Amino acid sequence: MVVIFLHDLPMATGRTIHNLALIGFMGCGKSTVGHMVARDLKFRFVDTDSLVEERAGISVAEIFRSEGESVFRKLEKEVISDLAGKQELVIATGGGAVINPENFESLKTHALLVCLWAKAESIHERTKHQKHRPLLQREDPLGVIRQMLTEREPFYKQADVIVNTELRPQREVVAQVRHQFEESIKGTSGFAKD
Ligand code: S3P
Numbered sequence: 001m002v003v004i005f006l007h008d009l010p011m012a013t014g015r016t017i018h019n020l021a022l023i024g025f026m027g028c029g030k031s032t033v034g035h036m037v038a039r040d041l042k043f044r045f046v047d048t049d050s051l052v053e054e055r056a057g058i059s060v061a062e063i064f065r066s067e068g069e070s071v072f073r074k075l076e077k078e079v080i081s082d083l084a085g086k087q088e089l090v091i092a093t094g095g096g097a098v099i100n101p102e103n104f105e106s107l108k109t110h111a112l113l114v115c116l117w118a119k120a121e122s123i124h125e126r127t128k129h130q131k132h133r134p135l136l137q138r139e140d141p142l143g144v145i146r147q148m149l150t151e152r153e154p155f156y157k158q159a160d161v162i163v164n165t166e167l168r169p170q171r172e173v174v175a176q177v178r179h180q181f182e183e184s185i186k187g188t189s190g191f192a193k194d
Contacts, residue, residue: 018087019043020181021111024156025149026095026136027127028116029165029173036174038090041181047092051079060094064134073100081106096135099155112184114177115159118166120146160184 020037022030031047038045049060052075056063063072076094080103083091091111098104098113107113118126124142127133138144156162161180165173 015109017110017112017181017185019083019089019091019111020177021091021093021107021113022116022177023093023098023107023113023159024095024116025118025123025145025152026133027123027130028095028118029170030092030095030116033116033165033170033173033177034090034092036170037177037181040174040178041088041090043088043090045090045092046083048076048079048097049092049094051082052076052094055079059132061132061134069134077103083107084110086110095152098158099152104155104158112161112181113159114180115156115162116173116177117156117162117164120149122166123149 020041020043022034022037024030034047035045037043052063052072053059055075055078058066060072063075073096076097077100080093080097083089084106089111091107093103093107098107104113120142123145127136127145128141131137135148136144161177163173163176163180
């Protein structure tokens with residue numbers, strides 16, 4: 001089933017949409033879908049985790065291990081704030097990025113916020129063999145995912161658009177995200193203008 005919720009239409013708030021930002025929990029497909037949408041829109045794809053890694057010179061997992069989560073969050077905030085003023089980007093954000101309201105508000109000034117949504121069980125299935133996400137390297141990953149998803153849901157649900165990725169082929173999710181972006185900039189004087 002396709003479930004799309006539309007909130008707070010961007011044009012109604014006077015925002016100018018230059019970019020598309022994908023938000024949502026780990027393992028919902030933000031990077032994969034983001035790459036494909038960027039290719040379709042002929043936008044540049046950026047991933048905030050990769051930007052953090054470039055800045056730090058080490059992987060996200062290493063930052064968590066050697067510096068702690070707070071250092072990662074500081075770098076994440078910096079790279080997100082640097083994206084303001086950029087255009088024609090598809091931005092995949094880390095799953096915890098928009099839990100900080102400053103990151104959410106910053107992205108909202110220039111990007112349509114699209115949340116990719118999945119159930120805890122599906123997220124667990126998709127991530128259980130992966131090792132690069134420090135927050136999921138715990139004894140009861142499904143329990144951790146359930147708890148974090150419940151805590152984060154109110155933040156994710158503030159997105160402009162929520163696209164349920166359950167039981168849908170990825171190309172449909174990509175088409176839906178692209179459609180939502182194109183609709184959001186329709187009838188404006190041009191998304192790349194101030
Ligand atoms: C995190 C998600 C990760 C990464 C970091 C923390 C989170 O990104 O930013 O491990 O807090 O949910 P992905 O959502 O791309 O896995």
